Structures are given as structure tokens and as C-alpha cells.
Amino acid sequence: MSRMLVPCHVKSTVALQVGDMRTSQGRPGVLVVDVTFPNVAPFELLEITFKNYYTAFLSIRVRHHTPLHTPSKWVTCLRDYCLMPDPHSEEGAQEYVSLFKHQMLCDVSRVLELRLILRQPSPLWLSFTVEELQIYQQGPKSPSLIFPKWLSHPVSSEQPAPRLEGLPDPSRVSSEVQQMWALTEMIRASHTSTRIGRFDVDGCYDLNLLSYT
Amino acid sequence: MLQEESDLSLIIAQIVQKLKGSNLYAQLERQAWACLQRPEVRLESLKEDIKEFFKISGWEKKLQNAVYSELNVYPLPSHPSAPPEHLKEPLVYMRKAQGSWEKRILKSLNSMCTELSIPLARKRPVGEQKELLNKWNEMGTDEPDLSLFRPVYAPKDFLEVLINLRNPNYENGDSLSFRTHLGLIQVPLKVKDIPELKECFVELGLSTGQLGIDDSTQVPPELFENEHVRIGQKVLLQQDSAAAQQYIRQGSPTALRAELWALILNISSQPEDILYYEQLKTNVIQHDLLVDSLIYKDVKLTASNDDYYFVFEDYLYQVLLCFSRDTSVLGHFAYNSASPPKSYIRGKLGLEEYAVFYPPNGVIPFHGFSMYVAPLCFLYHEPYKLYQIFREMYVRFFFRLHSISSHPSGIVSLCLLFETLLQTYLPQLFYHLREIGAQPLRISFKWMVRAFSGYLATDQLLLLWDRILGYNSLEILAVLAAAVFAFRAVNLMEVTSLAAAEAVLADLSTLKVMPLLQIFLFATVT
Numbered sequence: 231m232s233r234m235l236v237p238c239h240v241k242s243t244v245a246l247q248v249g250d251m252r253t254s255q256g257r258p259g260v261l262v263v264d265v266t267f268p269n270v271a272p273f274e275l276l277e278i279t280f281k282n283y284y285t286a287f288l289s290i291r292v293r294h295h296t297p298l299h300t301p302s303k304w305v306t307c308l309r310d311y312c313l314m315p316d317p318h319s320e321e322g323a324q325e326y327v328s329l330f331k332h333q334m335l336c337d338v339s340r341v342l343e344l345r346l347i348l349r350q351p352s353p354l355w356l357s358f359t360v361e362e363l364q365i366y367q368q369g370p371k372s373p374s375l376i377f378p379k380w381l382s383h384p385v386s387s388e389q390p391a392p393r394l395e396g397l398p399d400p401s402r403v404s405s406e407v408q409q410m411w412a413l414t415e416m417i418r419a420s421h422t423s424t425r426i427g428r429f430d431v432d433g434c435y436d437l438n439l440l441s442y443t
Numbered sequence: 444m445l446q447e448e449s450d451l452s453l454i455i456a457q458i459v460q461k462l463k464g465s466n467l468y469a470q471l472e473r474q475a476w477a478c479l480q481r482p483e484v485r486l487e488s489l490k491e492d493i494k495e496f497f498k499i500s501g502w503e504k505k506l507q508n509a510v511y512s513e514l515n516v517y518p519l520p521s522h523p524s525a526p527p528e529h530l531k532e533p534l535v536y537m538r539k540a541q542g543s544w545e546k547r548i549l550k551s552l553n554s555m556c557t558e559l560s561i562p563l564a565r566k567r568p569v570g571e572q573k574e575l576l577n578k579w580n581e582m583g584t585d586e587p588d589l590s591l592f593r594p595v596y597a598p599k600d601f602l603e604v605l606i607n608l609r610n611p612n613y614e615n616g617d618s619l620s621f622r623t624h625l626g627l628i629q630v631p632l633k634v635k636d637i638p639e640l641k642e643c644f645v646e647l648g649l650s651t652g653q654l655g656i657d658d659s660t661q662v663p664p665e666l667f668e669n670e671h672v673r674i675g676q677k678v679l680l681q682q683d684s685a686a687a688q689q690y691i692r693q694g695s696p697t698a699l700r701a702e703l704w705a706l707i708l709n710i711s712s713q714p715e716d717i718l719y720y721e722q723l724k725t726n727v728i729q730h731d732l733l734v735d736s737l738i739y740k741d742v743k744l745t746a747s748n749d750d751y752y753f754v755f756e757d758y759l760y761q762v763l764l765c766f767s768r769d770t771s772v773l774g775h776f777a778y779n780s781a782s783p784p785k786s787y788i789r790g791k792l793g794l795e796e797y798a799v800f801y802p803p804n805g806v807i808p809f810h811g812f813s814m815y816v817a818p819l820c821f822l823y824h825e826p827y828k829l830y831q832i833f834r835e836m837y838v839r840f841f842f843r844l845h846s847i848s849s850h851p852s853g854i855v856s857l858c859l860l861f862e863t864l865l866q867t868y869l870p871q872l873f874y875h876l877r878e879i880g881a882q883p884l885r886i887s888f889k890w891m892v893r894a895f896s897g898y899l900a901t902d903q904l905l906l907l908w909d910r911i912l913g914y915n916s917l918e919i920l921a922v923l924a925a926a927v928f929a930f931r932a933v934n935l936m937e938v939t940s941l942a943a944a945e946a947v948l949a950d951l952s953t954l955k956v957m958p959l960l961q962i963f964l965f966a967t968v969t
Contacts, residue, residue, distance in 0.1 A: 279522075279524055281524070283612075284612055315633075316633055318622060318631060319631045319632060319633040320534060320610070320630070320631055320632050320633065320849055321632075321633040323534070324533050324534050324535060325522070325533060326521065326522035326524050326525040326529065327522070328522060353614070353620075354613060354614045354620075354622055354631065355612055355613065355614070356611075356612050356613070356614065357612060358612075362524070364524075402487065405487070406486050406487050409486075409487075409489060409490070410486075410489075428770070429726070429768065429770050429799060429800065429803030430730075430799065431788055431796070431797055431799060434566075434788055435564045435566070435730050435788075435799065436562070436564060436565075436566070436788060436789045437562070437563045437564050437786045437787070437788065437789060437799065437801060438563075438786055438787050438788075438789050438790075438792055439553045439556060439557070439563070439786065440549045440552060440553055440563070440784045440785070440786050440801060441785050441786055441787065441792075442546055442549060442550075
């Protein structure tokens, strides 16, 4: 399945907090990231990939393209997807994640805008976010080949040639030859990846000091 | 469903790619060609008939063992966007810490090189080569002057690095909170607690027979031992790696242990392997490395002084010197957070065609490294077999004990697991030791880094290493360390200084490993 990257604009994160942010202590546990797609027509979402950075749970809401004169609403397409099984520990904290169309709760065929809601309930982390966010849509389908009619629908009205005595059945022979050909093609295509095992360069292993880079 | 299928095909493709370069692939090909002569193989069902032949002749089992071995050793394929460093170690701050630690080691090695005016590598003159070849089997009789050499680092230096490991995104404030780490390790890795460990090590439970407990002289052998030996012989006959790994969780009979370990590690000594070892021996004879002196020094300081292992001194040189020339070890750096040190041929600094790894296997030995090999000398007597087993044990397990990573079997997780177990299940002891300035990890770290080699009696150590192989994890080392503290808790509560605590725990040679583990996991009232 081919996929195509959709150029997107990721807005800066907005923290959701109750009360006055300057005087209240503690860090926000919910962040919202808006993703817009300027200059792109409403598309069918195929895949979302990103690198996690200490986000524990992810919800995604999507705004669809609707016919004119009907207001488009936000619909939740992913609810509380768990990225870190234990929010207090490092498991899953910096993993690369992919989310696919079939995991979404609603139809994502005419996406206008996305909203990612990140939650990190543990107070132990100083910050959390998602990085390297990439959205993919369905790539262009390869043009379907049109076979000439006689190739795809062979005429079956011909009489089969009379079988000569003592010779094997031609259809059996052709299938065996096909199998052999396939096997030889496979053997030809494979190659080993063994290393040679030499550590020196042309017999010389006279070294400088170890390098730090 | 789609995702799982594509994951599975990715794993299959990865394993096939790995196995294609192996000896087994060439052998299977040869066998397939040879079996075309057989009458029962017909052209129209060629694929099925060859598969049937493999099943009957035992080659399918060998392939199964190879696939099982790959699954055990290599991590699953990661996300397509993940760079290779991510596979080595997913957490960025740990990668950075490992990088700085490596830089320190390189600086230390470089300064030793310049101070002593000894080159990192030197081609031996022909006379010296002949001399070394003659004394290959008795290198221990050599008494070179090693007084100027010092080990590159010792476990306690590494412990200081781990103590200072910090996650920059973690609340490391001074105020005590519900998650303050009272031990030495300050990173919040996920470790198992006793209920999870009980599930994981279920075969060590009270109602399952164990070698190390149920083979003692008071227990009649008909109850467990005879049957267990019989099953072991059957497993060896079947030559099935997965079955052997399951079997050895209950311990291995001494007579079968060498073969069982070879089966689990998927080592079969083919002529190619013997040739490979001879090639490494030639490399040792041709080039003299600075690392060789470090190995000599380490063997003289540790194994030669040990009552159990000094007889194997010559074997240790034969294995470790060849190990440093073995470039196939470089493959394990794909999943090890460490990276091999690099250098350039003299005069060609910066030119990539003249870049080499130093030492050729990328592993710089530290103080106590030879203790990883010493216990294996009891099991294997041909140098090439001993070598193969050690190399496989290193690239599966031992490398994790001296590199900084977040892996559950990595040394950082083991330290945190030890401290958490002690703090949760022996809180009074933990508090007392902390108060007198004797953080428990300072005492148990050296046990875990060496996988208890040199601290336990050899038969007990081999029973412990049976379980490491059986569970494919090093977590049992942390559990044993906690169990030892639990066993000596009464004495430890009475000490008033770190030195006194060390004295209580100085001698572990009388301990019986399996009863300690069983009591700690399954019989302690919490």
C-alpha cells in the first residue's frame, strides 16, 4: 500500500490547566496540539507516525469536511491510546509509534484538521510531547493494466490437439517446468551476506591512537 | 489483524536474511541437492518432498533451532522510522551517558599508550611469532613485566557512572516525594516486583523439583533426580533447542550440562568452526595488541589467584586473546548500546578506507573480564569449543553487564531491581544499611557485574547459569543478590559500618543458590 506524506502545520502546544497558571504549582497534565493542513484538500487519513516523548495517553479528534452550509464538528477517532503502560516509568517513553486507519473509531476519509490530546498523569516528568509528527494519506494507485481480450479470456472452442502415444501430459510438464524455473529464479536472486572477517587493511594494522568521534 | 500479519512477515524476512549468510544455509542447500537423487523425491512435488526429507533426516530440527536462536538473541524489528541507534538503546540520555563513558575509557587507553610508549598494535617479527606458536599451550608460564599496566577500569568506577545517571526530564528535586529513590540508582526504569517474578520464574516454585535442592543426599533419587536425568537424555537425543531451554530451568545434571548448553546456544562444532578458531590463533600470533597485556594482567590478578580457576590459566589466554581478534563479535553492537572504538591506520587519519576497529572485536576488557570465561573451563576442554560457547554467552548475556542501557537484563535495571526488592521486602534492613552509610548496592554490584563468578562455589555457579540460559534473562542475578542479603539479614542488622557489612558478605562460597532463591521468591512472608 503506497502512502504519501501530507504537508502539515503543527501548531504550538496548548496546556490545559485549571486556575491561574502563573501562581498555581504543579505542571499541566494535558496538552493539546492542533494540526492543520493548509493548501491541502480534505484527504483520507492512512497513517500517523510520531516519536513519543513521555506522553502516557493519546486521544485524537478529527474535523471532517462536510457539504456546504453544515457546520463541521469535532469527532473523536482515538480515545486514550496507551503509549506508556506505567506512566511513572520509562517504558515506552521514547518509542516510535504508528497509528493506522483501521485503529480509528470513526471514518477518516475527508479530514480537514486534527487535534491531538496528550495526557501524562504522572507528576514526575518535567515535560511531555510528541515529536516528528507525520501524517500520511493514500498514495496514487498504479494505473490498472488493460489486457487485450484474447489474453485474459482465451477462446475455449478450439479442439485440444490429439495426444500422442507415450508422451507425458503437456499441462503436467508445463507446470513442473514452471516450478523449476521459479526455484532457479529464487536461487539466483538470493545472495549471502557473510562478512569476510579481516580486521586489518591490506595486512597492515599499525594504528594511531583511538579516535573520539 | 493487518498489523500483526505485516509484523510477522517482517520478522520472518529479517530471520531469513540473517540465516542466509550462515553455514546452516549452505549445508541445507547441499543436502537438498543431494536428496534429489533419492527415489521418493519426484519432480512435480519437489518442494513438498524435500521438506519431508528434511523433517525425517533431522535437518528441519536444526533449522528450527537456528530460528529459535535468532528469536532469542535479536530484538524484534523496530518501527521503520526508528534510526539504528534506537535499536541499540531507545532512551536518548542513556545513549549519551554510554557515549561519555566510552570516551573516558578511550582517553584512559590512549594515555596508557602514550605514557608507556607502547603502540596499540604491532606486527610481531618472525622470530617472536615462532616462539609464541611454540608456547601456545603454556602461555601461563610467561612472566612478562606487567607492573606498568593498569586495568582500564574496575567495576566500582562503572558503578560511580551509574550512580550519576540522570534523566533530564525527570523530577530530580531534593524534596522527598512518593517516588524518591532511596537507593543509589536514580532512573525510573520499570522493574518487576515479587508477584511478577513468581510468575516469570514459575519453575523455581516450591512444588517443582529442582537440581540444587531435590538432588541433595537426603532426598532419595527416585523422587526426582533419576527421572530428570532421563528426560535430559531424551531432550539431547531429540536435539531440540527450545525443549532444552525449558528443561534446564529445573537445573542440568552435571554429566549432561556441556551438551545441553551447546544445544541451547545452538553451537555445533563443524570443521569450519575449528578452522575459524585456528585463523584467529594465527591472527594472535601475527599481531601483538596492547589489549593483550590488559588481558594478561587481568588473568594474573583474578583467575590465577582463585582456588578453583588457577588451573585453567592457559585456557583463558587461548580464549581471550582469540576473542579480541574475532570480527564476528562486531555484529552484536547492533543491539548493544555500546559502540566499538575506532581508529585509523598510521598516517591515514580521517580517511574512511583506512578506518578500523580496535580491538578487532570492539570489546575492551576490564578488571575481572576473564572471570566470564573461567567457569566454562569446567565444562569444555577443547579450546575451539570453549571459545564458541564463551563467545555466544558474551553476545547473548555478558555484554549487558557492562554497558549502560534500559534493557530489562541490563546492569542498570538489575541494580534497580535489586534495590527495589530489598527496599520493598526488607525495609528495616535497607533503612539500617543506608543509615550507616553502607548502601547495599555498593556491596552487591561486583557480584552482579561478574554474574557471581568467583564469589560462589563452582557447582552453585553453574546451577545459577543454568537458569540464566533457561530463562534467557539476567534478572535472576538481582534476585539472588537480594536473597543473599535476606539470608544474612540478622548479622547485617548488627553492623555499624560499610566495612563491617562487607565483611559479613565477603564469603559466599558456602551458599546454596537454589534454596536461597526459592525461599526469597516463594516462601517469604511479606
